[in-house]
Amino acid sequence: MRIGYACLAIALEGAQLKTCTLKTAQTERVLSLAGKNFAALERMIDYNISNHISFYRISSDIVPFGSRITAGLPWDTAYSNRLASIAAKIKNSNMRVSMHPGQYTVLNSPDGGVVRRAIEDLTYHARFLGQLELDTTHKIILHIGGKYGDAASALLRFKQVYRDLPAAITERLVLENDGSIFRIDEVLDLCHRIGAPAVYDNLHNAINPADKTKSDAYWIKLCRETWHDKDGAQKTHYSQQHPAKLRGAHSDTIAIDPFLDYCRSLPYNAPDIMLEVKDKNRSAVKCVLCASLPNQYLLETEWGRYKYAVLERSPNDYQFIRELLKDKLGDHALLFYQTVERALALSVDTGRAVNALEHVWGYFADMASPSEIRSYRPCGTDICADHSSSHR
DNA sequence: TGACGTCAAGATCCG
DNA sequence: CGGATCTTGACGTCA
Numbered sequence: 542m543r544i545g546y547a548c549l550a551i552a553l554e555g556a557q558l559k560t561c562t563l564k565t566a567q568t569e570r571v572l573s574l575a576g577k578n579f580a581a582l583e584r585m586i587d588y589n590i591s592n593h594i595s596f597y598r599i600s601s602d603i604v605p606f607g608s609r610i611t612a613g614l615p616w617d618t619a620y621s622n623r624l625a626s627i628a629a630k631i632k633n634s635n636m637r638v639s640m641h642p643g644q645y646t647v648l649n650s651p652d653g654g655v656v657r658r659a660i661e662d663l664t665y666h667a668r669f670l671g672q673l674e675l676d677t678t679h680k681i682i683l684h685i686g687g688k689y690g691d692a693a694s695a696l697l698r699f700k701q702v703y704r705d706l707p708a709a710i711t712e713r714l715v716l717e718n719d720g721s722i723f724r725i726d727e728v729l730d731l732c733h734r735i736g737a738p739a740v741y742d743n744l745h746n747a748i749n750p751a752d753k754t755k756s757d758a759y760w761i762k763l764c765r766e767t768w769h770d771k772d773g774a775q776k777t778h779y780s781q782q783h784p785a786k787l788r789g790a791h792s793d794t795i796a797i798d799p800f801l802d803y804c805r806s807l808p809y810n811a812p813d814i815m816l817e818v819k820d821k822n823r824s825a826v827k828c829v830l831c832a833s834l835p836n837q838y839l840l841e842t843e844w845g846r847y848k849y850a851v852l853e854r855s856p857n858d859y860q861f862i863r864e865l866l867k868d869k870l871g872d873h874a875l876l877f878y879q880t881v882e883r884a885l886a887l888s889v890d891t892g893r894a895v896n897a898l899e900h901v902w903g904y905f906a907d908m909a910s911p912s913e914i915r916s917y918r919p920c921g922t923d924i925c926a927d928h929s930s931s932h933r
Numbered sequence: 934t935g936a937c938g939t940c941a942a943g944a945t946c947c948g
Numbered sequence: 949c950g951g952a953t954c955t956t957g958a959c960g961t962c963a
Contacts, residue, residue, distance in 0.1 A: 643960095647960060
């Protein structure tokens, strides 16, 4: 079982994807941006390897407007060395990558222009994965499209378009249930008919259910039958509902207990899981460490990222985790993340926030200039908690 | 016509 | 002028 995240590694230096508007999308500019994005991609691949993340979705925006200028733009030859290096790292680390065009790539539209652009978009995606010389276990995920008031005709159109797609696309294409139109039972039926694998998305099925009496594991077992040797291990999408936002909105982070419950419910030989979540790689590291890979060193690094956010909410939890991590031999990942999640759910206390800030300030006090010290302590020797909000 | 989803670019505001 | 904050863009379908 691999666990992965989509497109962006947050808080990773040198990993920001660049783009531009259509107005300024001249050949030279787009080519230059693509080069920068390939460098960012390599950073993320390196990061994934360091963090034992062996599953990753490459952003469709890796080449800005890649689909509409796919034929003309020589990004493959211009950056062949960089792409070869990326490809080698993916293969040597046994990483699996995927791509996922958005809701605007629609193969079954009654509008021929929409269909033509969708095929161009898929051609671009297949070209990118093909350029990396990745085998057909590296997939492109797509939704079926619209129903247009007549599901049967919409499915028929999909089959007709699919039949004529080039093999470079169909050998990678997998279909996913979506949150408002095609349910997982409809996706499964179509996939069996055309011979494409099906990806089960748990949150989409929760808001657009095929059968409310059936479990996630039930659909995952059915989807497994659509995956063959050339497709590699079965893939699924996993996300959790954001508690405050609209139905279908992804959560800020993956709550670890429900995730592990989900994992335990899966059939033997669990599928690869792509997490769809706002904090991206943060949740991927969390889930990897709890579900499959105890790693004390990575847990210490994780603590460095969360500790001050915990301290300004709950000094007790802060102390508890410090003690927990002193034991270098045990597998404390789950208790660690449970405690972090509980602490982060609390609101920030001003006095504690000042205390946490003083901890951080300790790293900079020796190297700060007089003006920086004045801006940190505007009222004199002690930090002014009463007025602090206006100074930070 | 707006919502949906996404995240930089681009525009504007502020001190 | 720099940094912070708001708005726009680019895609197609559906209510």
